[in-house]
Amino acid sequence: MTRRVTLRALADLDGLGFDAVIDARSPAEYAESHLPGAISLPVMSDAERARVGTLYKSSRFQARRLGAALLARNVAAHLEGALADRPSGFRPLVYCWRGGQRSGAFALILGQIGWQAAVLEGGWRQWRRLVVDRLYAQPFPAPLWLLDGNTGTGKTAVLARVAARGGQVIDLEALAGHRGSVFGLAPGAVQPAQKGFEGALAMAMARLDPSRPVLVEAESSLIGQLRLPPSLWQAMRAAPRIELRAPLNARAGLVTRNYAAVTANRAVLAERLAALAPFHARTVLADWQAMAAAGADAELAAALMAAHYDPRYARQQARLTPPTAVLEAVSLDSAALDRTAERVMAVVGEAPAMSQIQPA
Numbered sequence: 001m002t003r004r005v006t007l008r009a010l011a012d013l014d015g016l017g018f019d020a021v022i023d024a025r026s027p028a029e030y031a032e033s034h035l036p037g038a039i040s041l042p043v044m045s046d047a048e049r050a051r052v053g054t055l056y057k058s059s060r061f062q063a064r065r066l067g068a069a070l071l072a073r074n075v076a077a078h079l080e081g082a083l084a085d086r087p088s089g090f091r092p093l094v095y096c097w098r099g100g101q102r103s104g105a106f107a108l109i110l111g112q113i114g115w116q117a118a119v120l121e122g123g124w125r126q127w128r129r130l131v132v133d134r135l136y137a138q139p140f141p142a143p144l145w146l147l148d149g150n151t152g153t154g155k156t157a158v159l160a161r162v163a164a165r166g167g168q169v170i171d172l173e174a175l176a177g178h179r180g181s182v183f184g185l186a187p188g189a190v191q192p193a194q195k196g197f198e199g200a201l202a203m204a205m206a207r208l209d210p211s212r213p214v215l216v217e218a219e220s221s222l223i224g225q226l227r228l229p230p231s232l233w234q235a236m237r238a239a240p241r242i243e244l245r246a247p248l249n250a251r252a253g254l255v256t257r258n259y260a261a262v263t264a265n266r267a268v269l270a271e272r273l274a275a276l277a278p279f280h281a282r283t284v285l286a287d288w289q290a291m292a293a294a295g296a297d298a299e300l301a302a303a304l305m306a307a308h309y310d311p312r313y314a315r316q317q318a319r320l321t322p323p324t325a326v327l328e329a330v331s332l333d334s335a336a337l338d339r340t341a342e343r344v345m346a347v348v349g350e351a352p353a354m355s356q357i358q359p360a
Contacts, residue, residue: 002107003118005093010130010206018093018118019086024102025095025124033195035095035127036203041078043071043102071102075109091116099123128195131202140235142168142210145348148218148323149244151181151309152251152301154332154340155217156258158244161341167350168214175200178224179258181309182275185224186261187268197226205232213348242347243323244340246332252302254332263297276308 007013013035021038023030026049030040044052048070056063083090092110094117096102103119110117120126147155156173163169177191178184185191192200208214218241221228228236246254256263263269269292277285284307291300325347329336 002104002111003116004099004121005118006121007126007130010127010134010203013203014207016093017091019091020093022092022094022106023096023124024106025097029097029124031196032193033128033199034124036200038095039082041082041106043074043096043106045074048074067101068105071105075106079109079113086115088114089116091118093118093120095120095123095127097123098125127199131195131199134202134205135198135229135231138231140231141205142208143213144235144239145213145215146218146236146239146241147215147244147344148241149246150251150313151305152255152332153244153246154254154329154337155244157254157332157337158341158344159215159217161338162215162345162350165341165345167345167348168208168212170201170204170208170214170216172201172216172219172223172228175204176223176226178226180219180223183259183262183272187265191224191226194226198229201229201232213350215344215348240324241320242344243326245326245328247330248302248305249298250330250332251305252298255301255305256297259301263292266292279308 005016021035022041023034023038024041024043025034026042026044026046027040028046030038030042034040044067052063052067052070055066092107092115094103094107094110096106099120099122103123107117107119122129147159149155156171156179159169159171163171173179173184175192176197177189191197216232216236218236219228221233262272270289273285273288273292276288288300288303291297291303327340327343327347329340
């Protein structure tokens with residue numbers, strides 16, 4: 001009999017000890033959302049699943065027979081492909097939508113080979129229930145701090161440096177696949193689906209130490225097309241803020257480096273600039289397009305921040321309480337960003353006193 005595993009909390013996933021987590025659902029289901037680290041080995045393609053579903057309405061028997069034949073063929077392909085090099089002691093955890101026929105049949109075949117296969121009780125649906133409970137019903141699990149500041153002040157780089165120094169960080173823009181502005185989506189990139197974003201975020205929250213502060217970048221309720229869930233958004237609105245400041249020329253240089261993938265494609269850059277048409281006069285947009293065409297990237301970055309991003313940021317700040325700390329830097333090179341990260345950790349209580357840290 002195939003072993004069944006019950007997941008009662010998101011953090012339990014880290015301690016299950018399986019060699020692989022196999023998602024037996026269709027590719028479209030997997031693309032929308034899947035357990036962290038799961039590999040997609042579908043027992044039916046999207047078209048095959050639709051075909052079986054249509055047949056099921058007229059004949060359950062014929063649908064089950066067709067489904068079994070498709071499953072057998074696809075599992076055989078996985079055994080000769082993705083699973084071909086797995087050793088005799090392989091321990092996979094298999095799941096489908098609700099831990100039923102697809103994952104049960106797949107795990108049964110794997111077990112007959114001699115592998116210690118198990119099925120996730122309740123499947124993806126049970127995982128999704130835990131995600132929704134974490135994000136929509138429970139408060140944020142740890143003290144939260146916001147890292148704020150104008151565009152180009154190095155917030156993302158500082159977050160990474162805080163994490164490298166052992167600080168607790170959730171990089172929302174990395175999880176969302178978007179840097180939070182009209183230029184924030186890398187050329188050719190696609191954001192994850194909302195459910196996929198929520199699953200990754202819920203797992204990041206489940207792994208936090210609730211006794212220690214957590215740093216996130218200040219965001220609006222939307223990152224690209226993805227919405228921040230209520231527990232996090234409410235915590236962010238009430239959290240103390242650390243504001244980073246730097247000179248415009250230093251910020252322009254950092255932005256130019258960070259968005260090199262966008263500026264390297266002049267057609268994409270022109271398209272992103274055109275998206276700002278609702279906010280600025282045609283003459284202003286024409287000047288920006290001319291800078292882009294001439295390759296004046298640093299000049300363009302400075303102009304965009306001065307005329308578009310900085311005024312928007314100022315309006316947002318006017319509605320908020322003053323920041324808990326303001327950290328100013330005269331440059332944004334690697335050494336300066338290192339020092340800023342240390343100063344941020346000092347503010348949140350995760351580093352030596354600020355008096356022991358040199359100004360950036």
